[in-house]
Amino acid sequence: MAGSGGRSVRKRDVGRGGGGAFSSRGPGEGLPLALAIEYYRLTMTGTMNAQLIDRTEAEAYATWFKALSDPTRVQILNLLALADGPMSVGEIVEQVGVGQSTVSHHLKLLADVRFVFRERQGTSIFYSINVACVACFPSAADAVMGRPAASARSAD
Numbered sequence: 391m392a393g394s395g396g397r398s399v400r401k402r403d404v405g406r407g408g409g410g411a412f413s414s415r416g417p418g419e420g421l422p423l424a425l426a427i428e429y430y431r432l433t434m435t436g437t438m439n440a441q442l443i444d445r446t447e448a449e450a451y452a453t454w455f456k457a458l459s460d461p462t463r464v465q466i467l468n469l470l471a472l473a474d475g476p477m478s479v480g481e482i483v484e485q486v487g488v489g490q491s492t493v494s495h496h497l498k499l500l501a502d503v504r505f506v507f508r509e510r511q512g513t514s515i516f517y518s519i520n521v522a523c524v525a526c527f528p529s530a531a532d533a534v535m536g537r538p539a540a541s542a543r544s545a546d
Contacts, residue, residue, distance in 0.1 A: 443533055451530045457503045458527075462488055463496045467505060467519065476509055476516035 443451070458464055465486050470477060483493050497517055500506045504523050509516045 447533070451534055453503055454505075454527070454530055457499055457505060460496065462486060462492065463500055466493065466496055466500065467524065470506060470517060470519040471521075471524065473518070476507075476518040478514050478516055482517070 458467075466482060469482060469485050479490060479493055479497065482497070483490050486493065497506060497508075501508050501517070504520055506517045507520055509518070
């Protein structure tokens with residue numbers, strides 16, 4: 391069977407430490423030492439007191455992550471976060487290099503989950519980042535992974 395990068399992994403190597411990413415070793419093993427230490431630090435700290443998130447919170451997080459599942463939407467969010475002020479659809483189209491209808495569709499989805507604000511000025515609509523909502527991304531990822539939120543970690 392072929393592994394990544396053209397490396398061949400024989401069935402007998404799996405589970406004997408010779409299979410790299412294909413071995414039956416534990417998660418994080420086979421990584422360079424510095425990455426393995428960081429992996430274990432991130433995955434093992436704070437999980438002893440973790441609680442299952444409730445259904446309503448899980449549904450909200452799933453909606454957020456779904457909104458981030460398209461690279462164009464991520465680019466649009468990045469563009470708006472870096473912008474000096476609100477941007478029109480035309481300005482966004484020029485920057486991300488996709489069609490106007492596609493950008494409008496993505497902006498609607500981002501506005502539906504409140505990642506961006508819409509502001510009508512005459513016949514134009516301008517979009518800006520919702521900093522308060524976007525700031526919750528790391529906390530949502532921490533909650534899903536069973537880690538304390540960054541604010542709780544920094545209080546320690």
